[in-house]
Amino acid sequence: MATVSCSWLTLPSKMRTLSLTSTSSPANSASLSFSRSLSYNVFSEGCLSLSTLQSRSIRHSVVCDAAPKRKADSAAKRARQAEKRRVYNKARKSEIKTRMKKVLEELDVLRKKSGAQPEEILPIEKLIGEAFSIIDKAVKVGTLHRNTGARRKSRLSRSKKAVEIHHGWYTPTPAASA
Known part of the structure; x- marks a missing residue:
């Protein structure tokens, strides 16, 4: 299991680091899930979309977009x-x-x-x-x-x-x- 960590200055002080864990091997890490240490209520007001970007190097980047929930x-x-x-x-x-x-x-x-x-x-x-x-x-x-x-x-x-x-x-x- 590979772990990717992202940190933002805009997150609340308790949540300076967001850890994401890959559910498959690092070579084809298409689906990602939250680690257990992340509390769900931080994102209860919106939805979080995750996507992986592969560059020429072996390193994988994760892009996280937090957006308000869309009306049903x-x-x-x-x-x-x-x-x-x-x-x-x-x-x-x-x-x-x-x-x-x-x-x-x-x-x-x-x-x-x-x-x-x-x-x-x-x-x-x-x-x-x-x-x-x-x-x-x-x-x-x-x-x-x-x-x-x-x-x-x-x-x-x-x-x-x-x-x-x-x-x-x-x-x-x-x-x-x-």
């Missing part, structure tokens, strides 16, 4: 999927916010308008229906939580009802006392 293929795939979903969900959420903003702006304009007619709320109802559809689709595919979707739809409905009450087109019935 499944983890890399998960990261790619998560990024795709993030971009897709961001677009959906942006569309929901835009639709809600349009509805709320239209309702605000109608509320401030004096002498508004009840027929003027019909185009806004169409916008509300489109916003509801987009919200429901986002909840269905999992972009929004169902409670979040319900809260946003309720906000639009309450705003519409507030405008109708403001103009006198709708009169809420008092709650029956028991």
